[in-house]
């Protein structure tokens with residue numbers, strides 16, 4: 001991670017159709033190479049914040065900047081990976097990855113080399129001719145990851161990337177992300193409901209508050225990489241984050257006593 005700021009939110013406010021503010025005066029600076037996890041209860045605005053960073057939503061007030069420039073539309077420098085992978089079912093793995101080169105001028109040789117490299121990085125070299133419907137969910141997500149990486153983006157945005165996968169596939173893909181982070185120094189912002197995933201991957205965890213639309217708390221995760229899920233230090237962060245959620249629960253009115 002460097003000290004250079006790559007993404008910056010300056011006092012942003014977001015409301016849809018003039019309704020309640022989903023995001024209320026959030027400011028955030030993200031450094032080049034940093035991994036940020038956005039967590040919070042359902043509806044607190046995590047995806048909205050990610051969509052603003054990706055250029056899919058505009059802010060109502062304030063500024064969202066990428067390398068100092070206002071974010072106005074999605075670009076190949078800041079790529080979003082969705083939960084549903086978005087693969088083209090009629091193209092094999094290799095062709096799905098190469099699809100990323102559509103519309104850009106890049107020498108054939110460079111396209112081939114990049115595709116080979118990232119197929120290897122996500123461990124899919126042997127499956128390059130396989131069609132998406134013959135791949136497991138985890139493999140499909142790895143294809144989507146490789147397709148994003150061949151563009152050599154500066155930022156990867158993930159909206160609950162592994163939520164649909166079983167626990168062990170999720171662990172495996174989390175390790176893939178750690179590997180990519182080490183090898184590519186890509187800045188990553190991920191929305192997740194999984195506290196362990198946040199602690200395992202992030203340099204910083206941002207908890208958004210559902211009621212106020214503000215940042216409720218920030219945790220700097222000062223654990224060395226690779227992280228040990230069963231370690232006492234890991235548990236320390238789990239407890240601290242769970243406490244944060246319980247704390248807000250105590251503020252709510254209890255509707256049922258069973």
Ligand SMILES: Nc1ncnc2c1ncn2[C@@H]1O[C@H](COP(=O)(O)OP(=O)(O)OP(=O)(O)O)[C@@H](O)[C@H]1O
Pocket residue numbers: 016017022040041042043044045046047048049
């Ligand atoms: N395009 C939209 N138009 C109107 N309202 C929207 C739109 N997108 C999101 N919202 C509303 O904004 C609020 C925040 O939604 P958002 O999807 O950002 O939350 P989230 O924290 O990602 O939720 P979840 O964890 O359930 O995915 C919700 O109340 C949602 O209904």
